[in-house]
Amino acid sequence: DVKVTQSSRYLVKRTGEKVFLECVQDMDHENMFWYRQDPGLGLRLIYFSYDVKMKEKGDIPEGYSVSREKKERFSLILESASTNQTSMYLCASSYSSDQETQYFGPGTRLLVL
């Protein structure tokens, strides 16, 4: 079974803090994705990566950055957390972006105070 894990299920941070969300997959997937999910807005793509050290902006990259130093790990960074970044963050991975499904991690619910 594909396993995608995220470093925390719940996280509480203060405005202005730097926040790291980690995602690890164990199936040697080339592609990894970070989404946020908000009520009424569905899942929105923040960043994705097709290979190590490669990243591309999704629909809402502002206020976020990513890092992919190793194939199995994709990190989402909030340089200076703001209250409007309170959300559920979901990581996903896949073998290819046009044929295979994405496998999701359990999600990290982030609250920024």
Add this chain to the structure above:
Amino acid sequence: GQNIDQPTEMTATEGAIVQINCTYQTSGFNGLFWYQQHAGEAPTFLSYNVLDGLEEKGRFSSFLSRSKGYSYLLLKELQMKDSASYLCAVIYNFNKFYFGSGTKLNVKP
């Protein structure tokens, strides 16, 4: 993004059949997924359609019409455990995923 529309919420009775519709912009379309998401959990894959027609998988079936920009997910013999949100997602231009807002399905006894 890409105007992926699906109803916000639906209610159906245990044992019944329910159809959840999804419409999308057709330009650049490469494929359509349906995911199930229980409250507080990650989405899980249900189906993938890239050609027109009906794909059946047990109690769940998914239909696609590429020319109409239309898909539906059909759930038969509804069970209480089917209460969840159902997400329609479309791939555009081979590398961009867009999700609808999801349809919350309430199954009542």
